[in-house]
Amino acid sequence: MxxxxxxxxxxxxxxxxxxxxxxxxxxxxxxxxxxxxxxxxxxxxxxxxxxxxLRTVSFDVPPQEVLSKDSVTVAVDAVVYYRVQNATISVTNVEDAARSTRLLSATTLRNVLGTKNLSEILSERENISNTMQANLDEATDPWGVKVERVEIKDVRLPVQLQRAMAAEAEAAREARAKVIAAEGEQKASRALKEAAEVMQDSPSALQLRYLQTLNTISAEKNSTIIFPLPIDLVKNFLK
Incomplete structure (x- = not known):
């Protein structure tokens, strides 16, 4: 007792x-x-x-040096969220469920990224995260672990590749600017051609344009004003 x-x-x-x-x-x-x-x-x-x-646990996947499908070396890291959904299996089927999940996450990240081109790695992060989550969840199910979410944190490119991509983007912007300027010149030329045809068919329109130009010049308050002479008047003097 x-x-x-x-x-x-x-x-x-x-x-x-x-x-x-x-x-x-x-x-x-x-x-x-x-x-x-x-x-x-x-x-x-x-x-x-x-x-x-049984609470959700998160951990960082260390940066992995990965060779992409188009032979570009990138460093990618991620964060994984998981929880134990079956306590008995997590103890009896695997020695250390947490450590095993960490190691498997690193290898899965390398395997998934190895099947992607650089452009896909940069633009399809959500798709890569979903693929990793599905693969990890399937692999850890016999351990009683549920992988809830995977997020790609950062993609680091070599410095030389960053410079090359920046130069390519700058060249593309300059090319677009030249195309836009050329289109503007083309539209302006068409407008001038149409205006010239209208004035040629209507002499009064030319006179009105002449008076409008004089009015604009006088509004500038310049000390010197040059009056343009009509072409017909000049022709009479030349004769």
């Missing part, structure tokens, strides 16, 4: 709401699955147990 309180302390264990306890009795898995949350009992010297956290 004296040792009863101490015996109860050794027999009664508590796990939190987000935890489960996997109990082994004499080396065998105790039937009924993982225990918790709340109180559970063990037999001292006969039972051993392992607590498993």
């Amino acid at each position: 004296i040792t009863l309180p101490f015996s109860l302390c050794l027999c009664i264990k508590v796990v939190q709401e987000y935890e489960r306890a996997v109990i082994f009795r004499l080396g065998r898995l105790l039937p009924g699955g993982a225990k918790g949350p709340g109180l559970f009992f063990i037999l001292p010297c006969m039972d051993s147990y392992t607590k498993v956290d």
Whole structure:
């Protein structure tokens, strides 16, 4: 009776709401699955147990040097979110579920990126993340692990390649600017041609344009004003 309180302390264990306890009795898995949350009992010297956290865990995948499909070396890192969905399997089927998931994430990242071109790696991050998540989730399912999300954090290119891409982008912008300028010149030439045809057919329109030009020049308040002479008047003097 004296040792009863101490015996109860050794027999009664508590796990939190987000935890489960996997109990082994004499080396065998105790039937009924993982225990918790709340109180559970063990037999001292006969039972051993392992607590498993069911909360979502995140970790960074270190930058991986990857050779893309078009033979460009890039460094890519990612972040993975996962949780244990079956505590019993995560203890009995794999020695260290967390470490195994980390190692598998790094190799999966390299394998997925190795099938992509550089342009796809830069523009299809969401697609790459979804592919990684599906592959990891399938591979870790026998471990009782659920991979919830994968995000590509950063893609680092060699310095020389960055300079080459910047030069290519600058050349493309200059080419577009020249095309736009040429199109503007073409439209302006067409407008001038149409205006010349209208003035040729209507002499009064030419006179109105002449007066409008004089009005514009006088509004500038210049000290010197040059009056253009009509071509017909000049022809009379030349004769």
